[in-house]
Amino acid sequence: MTNPSMTKQIRLNAFDMNCAGHLSPGLWRHPRDRSTSYKDLDYWTFLARTLERGRFDGLFLADVLGVYDVFAGNPDAAIRNGAQVPLNDPLLLVPAMAAVTEHLGFGVTCTLSYEPPYTFARRISTLDHLTKGRIGWNIVTGYLDSAAKGLGQARQTGHDRRYDIAEEYMAVVYKLWEGSWEDDAVVIDREAGIFAHPDKVHRVRHEGEHYRVDALHLSEPSPQRTPLLYQAGASPKGRDFAARHAECVFIGGHSKTAMAATVADLRARAARHGRDPSEILVFCRATVVPGRSEAEAQAKLAEYRSYVSEEGALALLSGWTGIDLSRYGPDEPIRHERNDAIHSAVEEIAGPNAVRTWTVRDLALATGIGGGLPLFVGDPAGIADAFQDWIDATDVDGFNLSYVVTPESFVDFVDLVVPELQRRGIYKRDYEPGTLREKLRGPGQARLPGHHPAAAHRRPGATRWAAE
Template identity: 65%
Template sequence: MAKEIRLNAFEMNTVGHQAPGLWRHPRDRSADYRTLSYWTGLAQTLERGRFDGLFIADVLGIYDVFGGSPDAALRTASQVPVDDPLLLVSAMAAVTRNLGFGITVNLSYEPPYPFARRMTTLDHLTEGRIGWNIVTGYLDSAAKAMGLDRQRGHDDRYDVAEDYLELVYKLWEGSWDDDAVVADRAAGIFTRPEKVHRIRHDGPFYQLDAIHLSEPSLQRTPVLYQAGTSPKGRGFAGRHAECVFVSGPSTQVIGPRVADLRRAAVAAGRQGSDLKVFSMATVVLAETDRAAQAKLDDYRSYVSHEGALTLMSGWTGVDFSQLALDQEVRHVENDAGRTAMDNITRADPNRIWTVREVAEHVAIGGIGPVFVGSPATVADALIQWVDATDVDGFNMAYAVAPETFEDIVEFLVPELERRGRYKRAYAPGPLREKLFGPGRARLAPPHPAARWRGRALADAAE
């Protein structure tokens, strides 16, 4: 049976997220990111198109690798200014009933105890539609903003993340029994104390002795998203992730990564199908191929190549301002993100990238592919991508906001639906059940979160 294609919208509480310079386009509204109406309108559009979720990226710190200065990022609005993503969710949840929300939060600079409460709160307020995109950061500017000299080493950040997740799993899964809250008006008892357990955690990076402040939510642990595809990142995803976000310019790059991720899940005692893998992509749609190409040409007249290289410098830790435009990009390994550099150096040995080509490619849609054409043409391309790589769907970036998402709803969704490759209705239940099926609202063994649920935790802590 052909795989049903899943869609997330890929956004950020900023201007021109993956399309530097396109904020200048006369139809672009991304500069309205500061208004609730922008986000509530977007959420309603996505729900009308039966998107699985809105995946909101975030970054702490500023892109100051390019030219050794934040000036280019500020000039071109390269993911700055940027506001907090968590504060958007309640308003969007209030105007939707099924749309999920995958929110990026950097654990390196987020104390786990208050963070666990915020996520439980959002799971309550969304009635079980919240997910967490687990990131550890890649900018030294973020570390300096938090009073550090620089960020931890790339692989060391995953060691910290393992400890962090064990702690928040204990809070979400083990501190409160499902029947702790009785709200007995006659007896005057709201919560039965014997059903609430103190969490004691003494890990290599975090220590805690506390009771989780929130009663259990529908999902307890939010749906877990993750985006790293380095060897260390794949192992982490295999143990913890439910949804994995991959980015790359071709099926030759993405296919092997998906296979590696599914093998990592199996190595961790899970099933390869326990991971839903979303590939980043951008689509430019119109009634005909010719009209769509004209639309792309129009978009490209507004791009900022400086902004594109500013983003790429931040993602890779390499100052692209020091390289000639026709210079071949060679691999450098450092403590920034690994995936973006691999994409343009060694992931596809048949492709050599120059700096100029990187700037052109990243200027619309980041490092992912751009599919252009009529609904039939784009549907063909997406189906071929899914069938060639074994991804489950796409994180759709925009070129012009919200036009790109409106075009997907108007043109692409009906075409995929007609071909039997897209859902005709949302599945019932919280986000995890929508993604993985009925009876799976909460994480179950062998996922490591499940081992901390209920009495087993209390026995281990006493």
């Protein structure tokens, strides 16, 4: 067993989506799965309470604005198997879950490519107010042509170009969140009849290549101003964007070696951008199947696998990679193709540094449970050992846990694994006070540090802010 004293405190997010199945296509058919109740608020409030009971740092909600129609050139496989369609808006879930919890954070995925920064900034400020500072934003640029077509475009913008546009988008929202309202603008002075001082509210003026704004931010300063920033881009362009902006980064990978290289590269890039590399918390995508014994866990996994839809898995994989896997035979190796989908997904399974040669059949089976490796199966001690070993080998800070069957996967983890992690002293027994950023960073760190790019839009001094 890895020496617990050598392992950092583990961070945990639950990974879900406002749909049935999410990353385990076909498992909505399992008799104990409740994901088809995703339309009901009590489904989400129960999940939020469960995660807070397990001291999870947050619930990370994925989202896409299109359907998976790359496989066979149409969306039939995705629709037939419920592979992330139908799909509802994730942001509308947050207030209800925040109302039944006190500490749990909420990371919401919003695609900046298809929403003006002015309206988006208000939506996030609203959520930060309603959650008392527990909102985070997963910054994504999209990867599905079907989303672009739904928004009136012929196809999505090229991969690297999307990140160039994202840089300007970030500048605009930083100006709105950080630079429009001074901290002491709102006074609510009933005697004088002054709600806010006009001279402490500043107009944001931005005229760039892609965005023009000439307006006041509509929301008064929220507890965090800028939400906690998540990012999941793993291509070189995506990593550089994450190293410049993100506070939490989600990565995937089939091997410790590949993941360790990704983490080291992220931290090196952060240092080149003038940031402390330890500021970035790296979360590894993972799936856990726990049991009271190893035998019980393996039996549970075998049962789960009997419900996997290989066609549904291939529909998801084709969308992620931009490769129509229906063109391959089941035992044919997947070839590398360059396109404008998720570059890291293509590199992981068919790039020069792929850990193995993947056939369509192998990939569908590996992806059908929780979206892919790593997969941890065993009793609580075995899973805790595996967590510690993975963290020590890769330098990740924690895990973004997919479910197989919900709420069973999360309830089992909270009831079986969390006590073992706490017994070893590598997982918190209670939350830190304050905002989501303070819970992750410490007291007094509700807002982004002065060396973050957002700070360039603040006025000199503790409470003065600049936007123009």
